[in-house]
Amino acid sequence: MNDYKIFCVSDHTGVTVEAVARSVLAQFPRFEFSPSTLPFVDSIERAHEAAARIAASPRALVFSSLTDPALREPFHRAGIALFDLFEMIAPAVGATLDASVTPSGGRTHGMSAGYEARMEAVNFALLLDDGLSPERLDGADLILIGVSRVGKTPSALYLALQYGLHAANYPLTPEDLEQHTLPAVLLDHQPKLRGLTLLPERLAAIRQARYPDSRYASLAQCRTELAAAEALFRRHGVPILDTTRMSVEEIAARLRHAA
């Protein structure tokens, strides 16, 4: 029963249709799937090639995002089970809007912020990584703070790449934690601060992978640092996010929507 072969076909990157396929297929836990993605199927020739390749698989299921109906034709004609985002959703939306569909090609798939804004945001995140360039914190939309290895850098980069947000990150060192107050450079930016935390066991495992058997990676040290950091967050009214069970997408979405 598990011998279905899943394909994701897109006239653009395929990122969106892959995500949809994974979400929808997760509703069928009896089945195991590992989708193959065929991106940039943006001409009739490529659609014919893709359809022929897929038709050679005995039990194929295709998720697609092909804006031009002509690109879907070869799949339909080959009798392939095709679930196309546009075909399944756009007509219903059009009926509600009382408007007809104008296929737009892959032009506007994907995310909101423009390329330049996001590249600029990545540069900002790198420039203000790990407490660097604190004199530029004025330009930050968000400042992620927390102890070493709590996940500040990847979260800041994802906020930049996905949403074009200017996310700085600033580490709380053991010395900072002994001060019982946030570093002075952060106090001017209180509304932008977001505190990241983890379960001590998780942080210890992460640190252990880098510096096995060090004091830095010990559970006791992680516990002490995290407790001190969380106390500081509370003292200064900094929203706290426990990322222990979160993906980087979830961390970024929660930080973006946090008060």
Next chain:
Amino acid sequence: MNDYKIFCVSDHTGVTVEAVARSVLAQFPRFEFSPSTLPFVDSIERAHEAAARIAASPRALVFSSLTDPALREPFHRAGIALFDLFEMIAPAVGATLDASVTPSGGRTHGMSAGYEARMEAVNFALLLDDGLSPERLDGADLILIGVSRVGKTPSALYLALQYGLHAANYPLTPEDLEQHTLPAVLLDHQPKLRGLTLLPERLAAIRQARYPDSRYASLAQCRTELAAAEALFRRHGVPILDTTRMSVEEIAARLRHAA
């Protein structure tokens, strides 16, 4: 006619449903939309709150990814136009699989590679950014090469965050370009090399923003460097990607699927 208010409602981050909404709405170019996202609507209470908030908008259109049908109920009951990914796609998929839907919550929305693999990949990309730690190039899946400001760093970070790929990047300096051969440290890794290029006008504009009126940012200098880099790519059989009109998603997808 443009007074529709669009909402994206998700029991998880909303990244996927936002992307679907933008793609589908792009098929209706007469309309202008700027979606509001309501993420983490993962309880009946939150669904009721969201539905009440949306019902207060006179012309609301809702795209949603709510795996649990009970979370969709408040929207349907309020008479809201709801286009739910699962509701619209999962039953058809189930019919093909001859299986019924088991709502899974937000568990498996999103991307494929696990959190740890992707964090590890981000660390790798940062450690091997801009030619750093060349002794670790053996561990790279891909090595992006090109002149300064051609977009290597954001592309490498996106490959890491989105796909968990180990992407290093290595700059070709004017001195490298005068050698008429790739730097020795790269030659051992020829199959992993990917050359990035841009239109000279575009590169000049990017450099201009950082160092206005410098020789570095002049069109003549950009033209010379890019031509020399492209000649090197061709001499060593390195696949070339011209990213001039590409989003970072598209660059990453093309690099991932390049031979």
